[in-house]
Amino acid sequence: MGFVADVTIRPAVDADVATLDEITRTSESSGDAAERPPGVHNDYFAHLVRRGRVLVAVRDGTAVGFGAAVDTGRARHLADLFVRRSVQGGGIGGRLLAELYEDAWPRTTFGSDDPRAVPLYLRAGMQAYWPDLYLDGDPSTLPAVDGLTVVDAPFADVAELEHAWAGVDRTPDLPYWSTLPDARPFVVRRAGRTVGAGIGRARLTGSGRSMHEAMAAPGEDGPGILLAALRHGLAGSTLGGGCVPGASPLARRLLELGFRVVDRDTFLASDPRIVDPEREIVNTGIL
Numbered sequence: 001m002g003f004v005a006d007v008t009i010r011p012a013v014d015a016d017v018a019t020l021d022e023i024t025r026t027s028e029s030s031g032d033a034a035e036r037p038p039g040v041h042n043d044y045f046a047h048l049v050r051r052g053r054v055l056v057a058v059r060d061g062t063a064v065g066f067g068a069a070v071d072t073g074r075a076r077h078l079a080d081l082f083v084r085r086s087v088q089g090g091g092i093g094g095r096l097l098a099e100l101y102e103d104a105w106p107r108t109t110f111g112s113d114d115p116r117a118v119p120l121y122l123r124a125g126m127q128a129y130w131p132d133l134y135l136d137g138d139p140s141t142l143p144a145v146d147g148l149t150v151v152d153a154p155f156a157d158v159a160e161l162e163h164a165w166a167g168v169d170r171t172p173d174l175p176y177w178s179t180l181p182d183a184r185p186f187v188v189r190r191a192g193r194t195v196g197a198g199i200g201r202a203r204l205t206g207s208g209r210s211m212h213e214a215m216a217a218p219g220e221d222g223p224g225i226l227l228a229a230l231r232h233g234l235a236g237s238t239l240g241g242g243c244v245p246g247a248s249p250l251a252r253r254l255l256e257l258g259f260r261v262v263d264r265d266t267f268l269a270s271d272p273r274i275v276d277p278e279r280e281i282v283n284t285g286i287l
Contacts, residue, residue: 004092007058008057009055009056009095009096009099011055012049012054012068014049017042018042019056020045020049020066021040023063023082023084024041024080026084027083043176043179044285047173047175047176048079049068051070053070054068059087064087065082065092065093065096067082070287072286073163073167073168074166074168075106075108075269075270076100076106077287078109081093093120094120094123097121097124106271107124107270108126108269108270108275108287109126109269110265110268110284111128117266126269127270129268130266131245131246131264131267132243132244133261133263134242134261134262134265135241135242135243135254136240136259136260137240137258137259138258139230139236139238139240140238141257142231143227144231145227147190148189149188149189150196150228152185153185153186155177155199157197158186159171161194161197162215165279166280177199180202180212181202183200183212184233185197185199186233188228195220196216197214197229198214198229199213199214200212200229200233200235200240207237207239208234208238208239208240209234210240210241211230211233212233213280213281214280214281215281216278216279220279222248222276222278226244226248226250226281227253230242230254241259243282243283245278248277275287
């Protein structure tokens with residue numbers, strides 16, 4: 001069992017937030033996390049501690065890893081799983097994963113490019129379905145979409161629409177949404193009907209804007225509505241982007257407009273119907 005016999009698992013508390021941030025930034029499997037300024041994601045981690053199930057792995061009195069999962073109404077979603085590089089490969093991640101998911105089904109997560117990530121999630125009963133592409137480009141190249149208008153709206157309206165369209169309970173996320181920098185919640189309309197909704201925001205690190213999340217109504221032209229959402233949510237910046245499912249025609253359209261892939265994850269789930277890749281720009285943290 002490697003290091004697992006020496007490890008205890010406990011629930012995270014508010015006082016752990018800085019430690020969660022430090023583990024994320026210094027973990028080998030966290031991509032560019034080491035370049036993030038300390039504390040920039042503290043609001044996010046504090047929200048996870050209060051909203052979901054966050055567990056800390058402790059060895060010899062030191063936190064050596066953590067994992068976070070949330071129940072969104074459509075699945076139990078693994079938001080984060082990080083283990084310090086000095087103890088990676090000893091089974092700590094697998095133990096955290098098992099205790100986070102428990103017997104909950106269906107389940108989802110996004111796997112990083114770390115070669116150990118996807119196999120771990122496959123063994124947890126999920127399958128890999130498509131790459132999620134982090135696309136960056138110049139928002140001014142995004143064209144208007146005929147027949148669609150986009151207007152700012154309250155956060156609560158976005159939450160209500162996502163619940164109606166996907167069964168996702170965003171009520172616990174409203175306080176966190178209000179902390180997002182320069183947040184721009186909006187709805188998309190066609191001929192007086194609301195057919196899409198989302199949130200654009202300033203990036204937490206670096207310059208530019210990011211699409212926090214967006215969704216099109218069932219039965220509508222998802223890629224077109226999401227293109228209009230991006231145009232509105234990223235407007236006013238010379239750089240912006242979002243996490244677009246590679247299975248969506250929108251990904252190819254953005255590449256044709258000069259956007260480029262700057263990172264990627266893999267969407268894994270116990271049921272592929274949980275997410276419609278043509279109708280969502282996803283938030284990988286709280287799906």
